Amino acid sequence: MRIETVWVGRGGQGIVTATYIIANASIIDGFHAIANPEFGAERRGAPVKAFLTISKEPIEDQEPVKTPHVAVVFDDKLLGAMQFVIDAVKPGGYVILNTGKSPQDAAALVGRDDVNIVVIDAIAIARKHLKLDVPNGPLAGAFSKVMGFPSLQSIREAFETQLGKAVEENFAAVKEAYEVAAVIPAKKVDASAKPKGIISTTSAFLTGPYEVVGWREVNKAGAVFPGSSFPYATGGWRIDKPVIDHSKCIMCRKCWLYCPDDAIIEAWVEREGPRGRKFRMKMIDFDYQYCKGCGVCAEVCPTGAIQMVREI
Numbered sequence: 001m002r003i004e005t006v007w008v009g010r011g012g013q014g015i016v017t018a019t020y021i022i023a024n025a026s027i028i029d030g031f032h033a034i035a036n037p038e039f040g041a042e043r044r045g046a047p048v049k050a051f052l053t054i055s056k057e058p059i060e061d062q063e064p065v066k067t068p069h070v071a072v073v074f075d076d077k078l079l080g081a082m083q084f085v086i087d088a089v090k091p092g093g094y095v096i097l098n099t100g101k102s103p104q105d106a107a108a109l110v111g112r113d114d115v116n117i118v119v120i121d122a123i124a125i126a127r128k129h130l131k132l133d134v135p136n137g138p139l140a141g142a143f144s145k146v147m148g149f150p151s152l153q154s155i156r157e158a159f160e161t162q163l164g165k166a167v168e169e170n171f172a173a174v175k176e177a178y179e180v181a182a183v184i185p186a187k188k189v190d191a192s193a194k195p196k197g198i199i200s201t202t203s204a205f206l207t208g209p210y211e212v213v214g215w216r217e218v219n220k221a222g223a224v225f226p227g228s229s230f231p232y233a234t235g236g237w238r239i240d241k242p243v244i245d246h247s248k249c250i251m252c253r254k255c256w257l258y259c260p261d262d263a264i265i266e267a268w269v270e271r272e273g274p275r276g277r278k279f280r281m282k283m284i285d286f287d288y289q290y291c292k293g294c295g296v297c298a299e300v301c302p303t304g305a306i307q308m309v310r311e312i
């Protein structure tokens, strides 16, 4: 028995730790395991993927996984950019998806009926037990449930050795996910069919248009312009998005001042007054292409005009 898995998410969501926890727990259960992360931009929020292979036999190769039995997706907004990961899952395999959407909507997003789809609201569980948006523990619990290994007890031991802190909170999150993960079985599986694609090893983190520059374009400072802000639509990194109630906004512009991503904009809008007269006025809006959902604007708004609303 040999199970090959790929875990995709964003820097800060605990992807690499999740693979180490499952690898460690599987080894405690008597398996062999090897976990290899593949990083892109070393930035919180940037897409990350990690490979984890578990086997009854010793694992001698360290190759990246190209056609996994299981894909664990930490953020449903990655499904578009990482469709090639979903396409690469073997027919009859599993896609474990962290999402706040209903199982039916989640299954429609995954878009395959020849794989088992596991739906878990790992963010809600992590917020409940850890007060953090780190969904790795619940996804480890969902993995254990559908694969039948590693055991919950071994996952707990792995938390002790790998993390050494917040063990009880993490384990409570794992257990809850184990209990509530919803499994939508594959409808039709042709076990002899090949996956539609393979996972390329370098493109997983390049989710936006980019240009490879030659050495002649690199200046003495080693910088290449423009920076990554324009090519990378960092708005895809959000869990919550800011939403404004204009009736409460007093246009103090504090949100604009504090936004770390220059994602608050002022837009001219046309409004009709009480006597039917049309006039133009400025209003605060968000550039959702670049808003990372940090929530700073909602924190600093003196009137409570901005609410953070769950998006994934």
Ligand code: SF4
Pocket: 242, 258, 259, 260, 261, 262, 263, 264, 286, 290, 291, 292, 293, 294, 295, 296, 297, 298
């Ligand atoms: S949530 Fe953060 S990034 Fe988005 S608009 Fe508010 S302050 Fe800017």
Ligand code: SF4
Pocket: 244, 248, 249, 250, 251, 252, 253, 254, 255, 256, 284, 300, 301, 302, 303, 304, 305, 306
């Ligand atoms: S901080 Fe609040 S009140 Fe001030 S401009 Fe922004 S949304 Fe409006």
